[in-house]
Amino acid sequence: MTKHFIAIAGNIGVGKSTLTGLLSQRLGWEPFYEAVADNPYLADFYQDMPRYAFHSQIFFLSRRLRHHRRLLDFPGSVVQDRSVYEDAEIFARALYEQGHIVPRDYHTYRELYEVLAQFLPPPDLVVYLRASVPTLLQRIAQRGRSFEQGISPEYLEQLNRLYTAWMHDFSSCPVLTVPTDNLDFVHNGTHFDLIIHKIQEKLSGKEEVVFS
DSSP, rough: OOOOOOEEEESSSSSSSHHHHHHHHHHOOOOEEOOOOOOHHHHHHHHHHHHHHHHHHHHHHHHHHHHHHHHHHHHSEEESSSOHHHHHIIIHHHHHHHSSOHHHHHHHHHHHHHHHHHHHHOOOOEEEOOOOOHHHHHHHHHHHOOOGGTOOHHHHHHHHHHHHHHHHHSSSEEEEEEETTOOOOTEEEEEEEEHHHHHHHHTTTTTTOOOO
16 A cells, blocks of 8 residues: 655645544544644743744744654654645744844754755645635634634735745645635535545646646
């Protein structure tokens, strides 16, 4: 049996964890979820972002790299909630653009990330879940996490812009872009079956896989 390693990428609230769980149940793959609670800098970061943003992102990067290595070594197929690339390409860059990471620290961070990424085997597939800001806000409100309720539309728009730029230049492995504004893979089995079919097509080597 062929081992597969796919990573689910996308903005806050787009449905990464949910799709990870559903794929795991349907395909029998091992799920690996994003873990943020054990970051020792997180509380300090929210109190003083400019002081602790760099430290927090270094921790997230090291933890994500460790998880990535574990997924590569896992004997069976795996599906990952958020990829190693997003820490650097999306969230660290957003903090830099906002002025929370100074240029010197950001350039050091990027150099470390880029060197490590050269030696890190990529997943077999990145599934990028794309959604508009109104959809993201609606889903964030529906899941009711108190710490997410203050997320602004402007921040989500910034992240969407960074995701678009990252996807435009990303070439480490195949990407399947899933437009989720009109796809309800949680409550609509047909929509979920369509995603499964497109993932299998992409893993089989089909170049042009699109949602129509």
